[in-house]
Amino acid sequence: MKSRLPVLVAFISGALMILAFFGRGTVVDAVSDRALTWQTIVGGFSLLLGAVSIARVHWKKVATRHEDRFYSLCLLICFVVMGGSGVFYGIGSGTLFDTLFQRIQAPMMSTMFSVLAFFIASAAYRAFRARSASSAILLVAAVLVMLGRIPMGQYIYHGLPSWADWIMTVPSMAVQRGILIGAALGAASMSLRIILGIERTYLGRG
Amino acid sequence: MPEWYSHPFFLLLPTAFFTLAIFSFLYKDNPMFKLAEHVFAGLSAGYYFGLIWQSVIRQQVWMPLTQDGQWSVLVPGVLGLLMFARFFPRIGWTTRLPLAFVIGSTAGIMFIQQLHGMVLPQVGRTLLPLDSLRNILIIVGVLTTLIYFYFSKPHTGTLGWIASVGIGFIMVAFGAHFGYTVMARVSLLIGRVQFLLVDWLGVAR
Numbered sequence: 040m041k042s043r044l045p046v047l048v049a050f051i052s053g054a055l056m057i058l059a060f061f062g063r064g065t066v067v068d069a070v071s072d073r074a075l076t077w078q079t080i081v082g083g084f085s086l087l088l089g090a091v092s093i094a095r096v097h098w099k100k101v102a103t104r105h106e107d108r109f110y111s112l113c114l115l116i117c118f119v120v121m122g123g124s125g126v127f128y129g130i131g132s133g134t135l136f137d138t139l140f141q142r143i144q145a146p147m148m149s150t151m152f153s154v155l156a157f158f159i160a161s162a163a164y165r166a167f168r169a170r171s172a173s174s175a176i177l178l179v180a181a182v183l184v185m186l187g188r189i190p191m192g193q194y195i196y197h198g199l200p201s202w203a204d205w206i207m208t209v210p211s212m213a214v215q216r217g218i219l220i221g222a223a224l225g226a227a228s229m230s231l232r233i234i235l236g237i238e239r240t241y242l243g244r245g
Numbered sequence: 246m247p248e249w250y251s252h253p254f255f256l257l258l259p260t261a262f263f264t265l266a267i268f269s270f271l272y273k274d275n276p277m278f279k280l281a282e283h284v285f286a287g288l289s290a291g292y293y294f295g296l297i298w299q300s301v302i303r304q305q306v307w308m309p310l311t312q313d314g315q316w317s318v319l320v321p322g323v324l325g326l327l328m329f330a331r332f333f334p335r336i337g338w339t340t341r342l343p344l345a346f347v348i349g350s351t352a353g354i355m356f357i358q359q360l361h362g363m364v365l366p367q368v369g370r371t372l373l374p375l376d377s378l379r380n381i382l383i384i385v386g387v388l389t390t391l392i393y394f395y396f397s398k399p400h401t402g403t404l405g406w407i408a409s410v411g412i413g414f415i416m417v418a419f420g421a422h423f424g425y426t427v428m429a430r431v432s433l434l435i436g437r438v439q440f441l442l443v444d445w446l447g448v449a450r
Contacts, residue, residue, distance in 0.1 A: 045341035049349030056353025060361070076305070077321035078350045081343045083301030084325025090290040090297075091329070110283040117287025118294070125295015136295050144288045146260045146440070147281065150267040153437045156430035157271055163427065173416045180420030185428060206421050209379055213386025214418035216367050217411075220387070221394050223363035230352035230359070241348050242341050 046236040053234035094118055180206055253444065261445045264437055386414040 052074060059071030097111035105111065121144075124135040131137065166177065186192040187203020232238035249255060266281035306322045309315040324343040331340040371387045373380040392404065393411030400408045442449040 041338045041341070045345035048342055049345040049352070052346050052349035053353035053356070056350050057356055060357045073317070074350055075354075077324070078347055080301055080305050080318070080321035081325045081328070081347050083297045083305075084328045084343070085347065086293050086297050087302075087325075088328045088331075090294040093286065093290045095332075107279075110279050113280060114283040114287035114290075117284050118291040121288045121291025122294035122298075123291075125291070126298045130295055130299045136292075139288060140292060142260055143263060144285070144292060146437075147263050147267065147285045147288075149433050150264045150437050151285070153430060153433035154267060154270060156427070156434045159423075159427050159430055163423070166423070173412055176413060176416040177420035177423070180417045181424035181427070184421045184424035188424075188428060203421075206417060209382050210386055210414050211418040211421045213383045214390045214414050216371060216383075217387045217390025217414075218394070220364055220367050221391055223359040223367070227356050227359040227364070230356035233348060233352040234356070241344060 042239065042242055045242055046239065050234055050236060053230070057234075090118070090122070180211075253447065257440075257445045261441060264441060268437075385410070390414055 055067065055071050055074055059068045062068055094115060097114050099105075100111040101108045101115065121136065121139055124139065128134050128136065163181075166174065168174065183199065184203045184206055186195060187199040187201075187206075192199040192203070229238065233241070263281050263284065266277040269275055270278040306318050306325075309318050310322075324346060327339045327343050329340075330336045330338075371384060373384060375381055375384070389407055389411030391411075393400075393408045393415060395404075398404060439449075
């Protein structure tokens with residue numbers, strides 16, 4: 040019951056989605072449309088669960104007087120203010136929720152990513168030392184693409200932008216295509232394993 | 246409201262403070278960065294909570310149920326609530342039902358989407374006439390990349406040689422993408438420095 044029922048649910052919902060593809064305009068298609076809406080709703084609840092779990096972990100830290108309780112308390116205050124303003128006053132433009140997002144969260148997010156520029160620079164130093172043929176190819180491709188995409192590149196050599204374009208549209212695109220085909224085949228086979236109940240790790244233990 | 250408050254320096258002070266707090270990590274991990282990190286995590290969790298509450302629970306469950314009398318939304322509503330059953334050990338196993346529904350339906354969608362929307366079109370676009378160097382390079386690049394990621398046989402002999410050609414293509418692609426990533430991150434950094442020097446302090450134009 041505890042594992043058979045979920046496997047049956049996964050089989051029915053998965054098979055329904057596959058059948059809907061072959062039965063456009065039929066009752067199966069209508070049912071799968073409804074199931075898709077339901078999936079969005081249940082998926083939304085799972086995101087809520089994630090947010091609540093973060094709050095629980097940090098509440099425990101505050102309650103047990105953990106050494107990082109001050110930071111956890113800050114996290115909880117921010118969670119309550121942001122989440123509460125969204126729940127009680129809406130998420131539209133000009134609301135507190137929107138202001139907090141525009142003024143604090145979005146700038147912090149871009150700062151977090153911009154910090155990566157420094158770490159990428161140190162990673163580049165290690166990766167780009169031309170110690171082998173492979174790393175030399177990596178170095179040349181990266182330099183050509185970077186120079187070809189900035190205005191200064193065409194002052195160094197007028198053909199650099201077209202070289203960068205060629206790298207992006209021929210070898211890089213071919214590799215992306217190869218990786219996409221491989222990953223898609225892997226995803227399709229994993230999907231089939233889940234639907235047929237061969238893959239059950241998502242059920243956890245017990 | 247006092248006049249000094251409307252000055253950009255004070256208006257943008259919280260944003261600037263958290264920007265500098267995050268940049269302080271470049272020196273070393275410190276309390277200011279930890280504070281910024283937790284504020285960011287709290288705001289992000291709160292953001293998703295507010296967003297999901299309004300766009301999913303209110304708009305897709307509560308309003309159809311109370312205004313249109315759509316009782317069928319109770320099914321995903323109850324399934325969604327079962328997600329929280331994991332907090333109660335006795336009924337914890339019921340959380341597998343909504344999980345199985347989401348994973349099963351996603352697997353069904355993915356199966357069709359990946360084969361019909363990804364594999365077949367990508368294979369179709371690779372079946373090019375061998376009438377130009379460009380087309381030959383694309384076909385060779387796709388095939389050698391696929392062979393490089395084929396690990397069921399050891400990469401020795403002819404297979405090893407073909408895989409090494411694949412490595413060459415992969416290195417070009419990774420180099421190009423690395424270059425792009427560096428440029429994207431640097432442009433974000435320029436944006437943040439511009440915010441600090443132009444918008445906040447007003448010392449540069």
